Amino acid sequence: MPYTGIVKYHVKLSFEVDGLVERADIIGAIFGQTEGLLGPEMNLNELQRVSKVGRIEVNTFNTENTTKGDALLPMSTDIDTCSLIAAAIESIDKVGPFDSVFKLDAIDDVRASKKEDIVKRAKEIKQKWATNSVSEGDEMLKTVHENNSDKITTYGPKKLHCSTGVFDSKWVILVEGRADIINLLRAGYDNALAFEGGRIDESIKELCDKKDRVVAFTDGDRAGGFILKELKSVVHVDVELRADEGIEVEELTPKRVDELLSPISKKITQELEQPSLKNEDDSPLAEICKAKYPELNESLEAIALNADHSQVFKIPISELVQKISGQSGIKYLILDGIITQRLFDAAKDANVEHVVGHRIAKLSHTDGMSLKTFRDLGIA
Secondary structure: OOOOOOOOEEEEEEEEEOOOOOHHHHHHHHHHHHOOOOOHHHOHHHHHHOOOEOOOEEEEEEOOOOEEEEEEEEEOOOHHHHHHHHHHHHOOOEEOOEEEEEEEEEEEEHHHHHHHHHHHHHHHHHHHHHHHOOOHHHHHHHHHHHHHHOOEEEEOOOOEEEEHHHOOOOEEEEEOOHHHHHHHHHOOOOOEEEOOOOOOOHHHHHHHHOOOEEEEEEOOOHHHHHHHHHHHOOOOOOEEEEOOOOOOHHHOOHHHHHHHHHHHHHHHHHHOOOOOEOOHHHHHHHHHHHHHHHHHOOOOEEEEEOOOOOEEEEEEHHHHHHHHOOOOOOOEEEEOOEEOHHHHHHHHHOOOOEEEEOEEOOOOOOOOOEEEEOOOEOOO
């Protein structure tokens, strides 16, 4: 009768017969010598009748005095029955008049193999149809996504994510990661840079030094507080902004992002408008600095002038504090950089009267000295 069962296992055996026999002899030995060993319900003839065992396949290879080969039994029983049948066949020691040895090589789970084939084919189907037929909704989502993704690029050797507007903007918003940048883009802010982790890359400091204002926008959780502290140890931050308590920046709605950033943006925009002299009493100082500004701007250098406006020295900012320590005769100190507490203290000890730079850091005290920015003087 034809085999109609569903194959679950392939029982694979190899054999060697000490004599020349045919394929039919092997099959006869398998049926004949296992009959009755395991009870009538476990006879191979009975199992084939109820479609639990399929057609036994046998391959033989004859040499001069021996016959070797393999046999395969397709079975739809449980693994326990497969094991018993395999053990029964291994007990065969005669094929006709010749000694023989049967050995189990493997019991393969056909279903597992089919599962692998199904998964493989499913992947092929997905690849084919995902590329050939994209739903209208997916197209719409893709369009919306690309509207923001083309506004994201990278900055510096570490390839830090940033929005494209960060390079031309006069101020920058420092955030933790790429998802924060995307959220700010949704709210209309395209001047964000992600520092991406607790370790602040040196390239971030370099970019911030070129900006008129730096805003740090961090998560409202405890980790955000630690990161802000680490950020401030490396970068001069003009405005500290936190998301709502327990909320990450990327989780804020665009409306909430705008509520937090809008007042800061308006204030910075007003401050960075075309500069004008804030105090007419500073006009003489403004004229001195205006004359020196073209050669000083973006040079990362500092110029010291005496009371006659003659140049005392011109050196890199990195050497400035050491240079003015113990120096005398300096009335004006003009620098292409930030007026820090360390610089202020050194200038005060040197009896400098006026210090002018691009920005003034948060100082613990400013007694006894005139500190101005180029913007205060209407220059830049």
